[in-house]
Amino acid sequence: MMARTLIAALIGVGIPLSLQAAEPNRACNTIRDPMLRVDCYDKEYGLNLPPESEKPKPQPSDSSGAAVWLKNAVKVRDEITPDGLGSDPASITFGTQDGEHFSAVKAAVLVKSVVSPFPEPLASYGWGIFGAASMDRNTLTDDRVNVWNAKIGVSGQISDSVYSAISYGHQRDQVKDTASQIGLVDQIVTLPWLTYFNPNSHAGVHAYPRFGYMHQRIIHAAEDEPKGRLDGAYIGFYVQYRPGDIFGDRVLFSGYAQRFVDFADNGGIPRRHDNYFKISAEYLLAPYGSDVLPSLALERQVGADPLSGTDRHGITTLSLRLKVN
């Protein structure tokens, strides 16, 4: 009797257990979503997995992470272009003009966001923020320049073909003893047919037009100079030509032409109608792809560029540039 009872108890315990396991399994099998189905089995078999938020995230690459962000976020250039991108490497120049020895420094530091801080749709259009500071000075007697700029701004795409940068900053001209607040709205137009490349010889040419609006408020000036506001518009055209193998694949030619016209003023400040031209030839002292890329650059600037604050002058410089990738 005792033995019969014991067997019955075992069966009594055993049968319900097998039933409890079978029913949820059938329920789990009816779930179509594979992830939910797996979760169902996990609950069924008592697996105590951490919630999704506590799961380890994919690890970014081991050593390059911080370096990549730093490389993309901080740049050293020779100047802040209106779009905040900068152009050539920073330069220190030692030269002679009309028998006068001079030195010149053009340097800018730019900090920009790599990931968009804005909500959609601005984020998808690549809008980010940037800040920059620059100095442009030389020791010439007649054409002395000493201009400092600092600006912050936002930039991104208006469309696939039009990049826009909106910035506000402070400009200090030590030579003319002026200080200005400057607002800029700058557009670069990129058109596929303004780019051509020969993959065999590496010869190529690309160009882009740009246009924009500049608001300048002169807040400090020498005693006999007027203060006030100027509003101007400009249009420019940049072109770069790379002859490729013709010159051993080491030469670059570039040119930029700009027309700037003030259309409004107050305070009796003379309106500017300025042309500005810059052409340069650059010879690379190391092959493309070098981590450190030194080059010799011969550059000629003519005219006045209100965007950078350089006054009317014609100057030719031969400089050693050092680009660090």
Add this chain to the structure above:
Amino acid sequence: MATYPEAKAIVIKLLTGVTRPRIDIAANYGDGAKYNADSELLHDLGIPPERMFSIVRRFNSELHRIGVARRVTSDALAEQETIGDVITLFCEVAEIKIPAGEPK
């Protein structure tokens, strides 16, 4: 989330779309081939920085497609100099682990 090979293929497809005349990068990519991660966008593919602006929306669209919430800026994309730089940027933004020795 995409795998590293998928991310690499996405970047090569995006860069192919901005070359002019069109260069089939994928068909000539790899060890000993004409193009690799060290290939320079301007010098080897004829892609100047300003042309990179025009693929920002497609770049970000690909990030969205693989379930990444972050979006890259036009400025960051225009600063890239090699194919490997663009692959690395894509993977860093998407938090995709780059295998040792890659990008190559």
